[in-house]
Amino acid sequence: MTNAIAALAGQQNFLVAGLMSGTSMDGVDAAIVRFDASARSPRAELLAFVTVPYPDELRASLADLTVGHDTTAEEIALLNMSVAVAFSAAFFEVCRGAGIDAKQVDFIGSHGQTVAHAPPIKGGAPVAGTLQLGPPGAIAALTEVTTVGDFRVGDIAMGGQGAPLAPAADYLLRRSEQCGRIILNIGGVANVTFLPRGCQRDEVVAFDSGPGNMVIDELYRVLFAGHGSFDSGGAAAASGTVSQPLLDELIENAYFNAVPPKSAGHREFGPRYAWQIQSRAQELGLPRADTLATVTSLTVDTIVYAIERFVAPLGEVSELYLTGGGVHNETIVSGLTRRLGGMTLKPIDVLGIPADAKEAVDFALLAREAVLGRPNVLPNVTGATKAQVLGTIAAGMSR
């Protein structure tokens, strides 16, 4: 009988599963990644990736929690286990699809399912917190594979935002000795990560530029009800004309001018914000396609502004890699391409990991760092008072 966790610390190459579900709660992203031996600049090879939808009832219960519906401690305890079961099922499915024996996987890095995120706010409540369901102890039991999870709470305990964590993975996997790079993740909000040429970890700059898809999706679902849940390819936006008066008003938001580090979420750019925009669009008598064109332009313009104002002065940037659901919105991508003429825009896929798998791979990598006992968070990015080894580790059956 060997010590499963300690044995891993002596390995150099790893076969790792990354499990992730984001705030959209579509399902569990599961990736199998091979990390090579190079410690300073690990290389990741994606062997398999699937997204396994949540059972409808579970998704509905989790969505209720996220919007603040009443619950009980017991319901949380049960959902905690249900999420672990769903994550474990996704793990077995990605193994099966890739023809990999689950027992060959060295460990799992699992983000869990965020159902509450209340990071510290200046002048806010004295206590902050975050809650990811799907405890590593249950996943390790169900899969018999050592599991690292619950990454965010330690950062919040140290006064950080518990986010973003991906820039630490970007630093390890995606920095270049040849040129400055931006990783632009267009998810619900848009995150900009700047990796200066040959940077050290404390030179990485990352922040949320503003809305990504969140406002677009919210308005599309109502304005174009019956035509799907998002503006596929950005076609609806492309059919409209940007309202400069509305766009000018929206740009007048203190958030966009605030100096990083800064992070945003539902509080800033959630449904309430979207409905204020729609209300103003109605006053202006805008056709629905024009409203959508305008908020799509808002995403593009605030990203461009953030890069020009907060990144460009810090150093040379010649490459920008796009990831997140926004890569599928051609109106966004063509807008960025037109406006950021000095940079080469590429899908992040060209670096080896497809955009859809990036977050799952990133948490596999953060788990690798945890297993190796290395700090895996950038405190200057999260605002925490110190770097730590985030993640708690539950032992699988020893081999």
Added chain:
Amino acid sequence: MTNAIAALAGQQNFLVAGLMSGTSMDGVDAAIVRFDASARSPRAELLAFVTVPYPDELRASLADLTVGHDTTAEEIALLNMSVAVAFSAAFFEVCRGAGIDAKQVDFIGSHGQTVAHAPPIKGGAPVAGTLQLGPPGAIAALTEVTTVGDFRVGDIAMGGQGAPLAPAADYLLRRSEQCGRIILNIGGVANVTFLPRGCQRDEVVAFDSGPGNMVIDELYRVLFAGHGSFDSGGAAAASGTVSQPLLDELIENAYFNAVPPKSAGHREFGPRYAWQIQSRAQELGLPRADTLATVTSLTVDTIVYAIERFVAPLGEVSELYLTGGGVHNETIVSGLTRRLGGMTLKPIDVLGIPADAKEAVDFALLAREAVLGRPNVLPNVTGATKAQVLGTIAAGMSR
């Protein structure tokens, strides 16, 4: 920079903190223990122990959760952090009191605060769960000491009750090559752990015999309102006479005859049960002291019955060690002494760890097993389908 968790796996002697808060939520028990090098039969030396009361507001919020009051995911996230802060404060206090530099502590074993426990029930819901607040990742951040916690969820994931976990510690610390021993823990319920002479871990038998202090406390608080929250020393019970008719009725409970493994809690012997007894006592016209004498005798009689029926046939038992709050109830202790004439009854303190510190020490020991990568649960006791290394480990700052 060393790998904090992996480095521990190579150590033989440990200075460990154990942190525990039970269902009474009086506060956080904090112990500092030294474990010696002998792997098969570790020896524990208690260096310091304190109980640090919860802040009133936190205790009230946690108590509300436990009885099923409405909450939100965000409130759970915030209380999760508040419990971690309280546990970390208790850790620093026990260190300070003992004159021990917190940095000298190798790791912390933290039970956390249970706010929901819904183990699998035959014929019950398909999903089970348990929720201990105070995540190890936050305690490790706040204390800078590697922390093991969240012990129960992995056992429940494997179909176990997630309890009792103490028998695994009893097996390691308290079994004897010379004689069969019972560890009798009289807490809210009464737990019997039988350690046959020279036993192997799969020979340990442990189960709940029935009520411990729970029913006594519940009735005392109302019948003797204004005289404290429990029957100090068992004096009120001693002043009454047992009602044999009522006692006979109470003994006619299928639970007491059920063959172990079995576990009980609020569901079986909580407030509702106490009030059924009080209602029956009123019908019988019993004076309040007689009611208390009767339920005190119920605790004694069901313990004696459990030992005679379910333990004595399994092997020789010559020593019984008492622990839990019930050791302070002289009416219980003298009743047991009188009825269990063939055994030597001793406070567990004579084995080296005072009763009040036992649970905190036990979780320090279970954490030690986790750090060493050894199974630390007895599946024949919890009902789980397999033994595992329970507990998830969050790295402190590497030294």
